[in-house]
Amino acid sequence: xxxxxxxxxxxxxxxxxxxxxxxxxxxxxxxxxxxxxxxxxxxxxxxxxxxxxxxxxxxxxxxxxxxxxxxxxxxxxxxxxxxxxxxxxxxxxxxxxxxxxxxxxxxxxxxxxxxxxxxxxxxxxxxxxxxxxxxxxxxxxxxxxxxxxxxxxxxxxxxxxxxxxxxxxxxxxxxxxxxxxxxxxxxxxxxxxxxxxxxxxxxxxxxxxxxxxxxxxxxxxxxxxxxxxxxxxxxxxxxxxxxxxxxxxxxxxxxxxx
Numbered sequence: 554x555x556x557x558x559x560x561x562x563x564x565x566x567x568x569x570x571x572x573x574x575x576x577x578x579x580x581x582x583x584x585x586x587x588x589x590x591x592x593x594x595x596x597x598x599x600x601x602x603x604x605x606x607x608x609x610x611x612x613x614x615x616x617x618x619x620x621x622x623x624x625x626x627x628x629x630x631x632x633x634x635x636x637x638x639x640x641x642x643x644x645x646x647x648x649x650x651x652x653x654x655x656x657x658x659x660x661x662x663x664x665x666x667x668x669x670x671x672x673x674x675x676x677x678x679x680x681x682x683x684x685x686x687x688x689x690x691x692x693x694x695x696x697x698x699x700x701x702x703x704x705x706x707x708x709x710x711x712x713x714x715x716x717x718x719x720x721x722x723x724x725x726x727x728x729x730x731x732x733x734x735x736x737x738x739x740x741x742x743x744x745x746x747x748x749x750x751x752x753x754x755x756x757x758x759x760x761x762x763x764x765x766x767x768x769x770x771x772x773x774x775x776x777x778x779x780x781x782x783x784x785x786x787x788x789x790x791x792x793x794x795x796x797x798x799x800x801x802x803x804x805x806x807x808x809x810x811x
């Protein structure tokens with residue numbers, strides 16, 4: 554009998570899965586921001602639609618990488634919700650979250666390394682492009698609006714992840730699950746991507762934000778006095794619990810009883 558992979562293998566899987574997710578996600582934002590259309594009406598690198606598709610595909614590929622080993626949480630909000638509602642071991646919550654955040658940080662560093670000439674051509678002082686890596690409120694004077702946005706977006710994510718993967722429901726074939734969850738992320742971005750940049754994942758936001766600080770980006774939301782960094786960390790954790798509770802108390806209890 555083949556033994557189950559241990560915690561080190563699971564952490565490597567979470568690191569690599571999140572690493573790939575953030576490579577595609579921040580990479581597509583870099584394409585849109587750093588290579589804008591030169592002529593009105595000329596579509597070369599796309600816009601927000603490209604961004605939502607890039608993030609969704611990144612999630613899909615990350616799940617394909619890590620799913621068999623770690624379950625491909627790739628998101629501390631998912632890990633926390635699974636600990637509360639699916640008996641995921643609490644001892645693994647912090648290690649998983651650290652692996653996810655480290656993978657996100659490393660991916661941001663690689664994207665910056667690749668696009669460094671473009672960054673310094675477009676934004677020589679690195680004053681206006683931290684948003685390639687991390688998220689900011691659309692209306693800085695209304696942080697509560699961004700908080701609600703992140704609760705709703707992450708709530709939808711975890712609600713649908715639970716629905717898609719629930720053995721009591723009508724789960725898709727194993728190979729389709731990553732694609733469907735990727736489409737969920739696309740839909741959330743298209744529907745709830747404006748108020749605070751559609752982080753819906755504390756590791757996705759905080760890891761790259763830490764990188765922007767190390768790399769010298771100004772106006773990074775962490776060391777610039779704006780204090781916006783906590784919203785895409787705290788709100789997704791809360792939203793994930795809300796989404797999980799809605800599914801379990803609104804749907805799963807009836808499925809288990811049937």
